[in-house]
Amino acid sequence: MSDTILPTSAFDVAEVRARLQQVGELGADEDVTVRLLAGGRSNLTFEVSSPNRSWVLRRPPAGELLETAHDMGREVAVQSALANSGIPVPRIVYSSSDAPHAGGSYYLMDKVDGTVLRTDADFESVPFSQREALSHQYIDSLAALHTQDVEAVGLASFGRPEGFLERQVRRWTKQLSSSQSRELPELDRLSAALAGSVPAAAKPSVIHGDFRFDNMIVQLEPHPSIAAILDWEMSTLGDPLTDLGLVHLFWEGWKGIDNPIAGTPTSHAGYPPFSALAQRYSSTTGTDLSNQVWYNAFAFFKMAVILEGIHTRFLNGETVGDGFDNIGAMVAPLTERGLAALTA
Incomplete structure (x- = not known):
């Protein structure tokens, strides 16, 4: 070859x-x-x-x-x-x-043709007149996923929604202990705070687990659309608001953190704030968002654990590609924002 x-x-x-x-x-x-x-x-x-x-x-x-x-x-x-x-x-x-x-x-x-919006330069390159429509396509795609009839698509046994949130906190805490390369007391504190304040779960649905533009192929012509949703490794049947919490993180939650992973849409004019996307999602799905701050905090925790695992693999020389050397520095500010969300 x-x-x-x-x-x-x-x-x-x-x-x-x-x-x-x-x-x-x-x-x-x-x-x-x-x-x-x-x-x-x-x-x-x-x-x-x-x-x-x-x-x-x-x-x-x-x-x-x-x-x-x-x-x-x-x-x-x-x-x-x-x-x-x-x-x-x-x-x-x-x-x-x-x-x-x-x-x-x-x-x-x-392989699906189109564009991946990964960096801040990518989000800035989208014509201003298309940014709101693209944002609506993004959140509407999530709403469409969360309103799928799981029986009809054959995914009724794809996960165990009962006790999903409690298991998620335990699972990511366990994964932190198995992959961390250093002492992280504030991340341990965030884990404990989440475990002690789990809300009543929303109606279960198929969830993606990593729903961001970096995991999508988009097409901007003749009008903005989502051509493919990728990277389903964390998908399951569970609480859909965990996906919405990640949308908050990717859309504006990690804004201002030195971030080699993906750009932040709301760093650029023309992309609506998360509150507008959340309202559109709630109107479409009929989901109560009164406990959304917990899900936002959980998203910070989950991302911090994932990045700590990637950081450890980088230190061990087990990664491929560029941009890994700064990932470990994101763990502390993500943890701080997760704690702040719970106490706001």
Whole structure:
């Protein structure tokens, strides 16, 4: 294989090429090239290309994995279930749950054309006249996901919504203890505060778990739309307001923090504030948002735990790509904002 831009241990390119041929996606005489895609600071994401078309391959990161994280089977299951639901997800081409050459599992999906809005420069590049409409598409896509009939799409057993919030706090606290590289007493304090103030859960739905523009393909012409929602590794059946709490974090909650992960829309004129998105979401879904501050605080906690895990893998030399060296510095300010949200 030629022009392969990836660690030699990332996966067996010849094996992947054979599987594409097996399922009729690649001709017998066609070769493939591979490149590491931007982003993917958790799972590893690659573009696999033939002379005529491209696919995207996802596999777990190198090194020790957090329990319940990096679940390729989960991504395959939810994307397959939502394929005909109106939620924009790429078609699954091939998946394997027994792939020692690819971190244990991997899958291939169609590559969807469009734009990923990842950085502040990306958000600034969106024409001013399109920013509000794009924002509405974003929050409306979340509302559409949360109002799916889980029985109809075959996801009624996709998770255990009973006791979901309590388990989430325990699970992320456990993952913190298994992946941290330093003492983090304020993050421990935030964990305890969340555990001691869990609200009554909203009606359960399919949730994404990482709903931000960095995990989407958008198209701006002829009008703004969400072409594909990606990165379903944290999806499950649970409390939808945990997704909305993450929307708050990504939309404005981490504004002002030195952030190599993703831009913040409300740092730019023309993007409506989170309060406007939350009101639109509530009107569409009929969901009571009176306890939203708890979910916002939980989002700060969850992101801090995730970033601490990535920081530890960076220190151990187990990451691929740029932008990891500053991620550990985000943990403390995210923790502070989570504590502040609970006491506001």
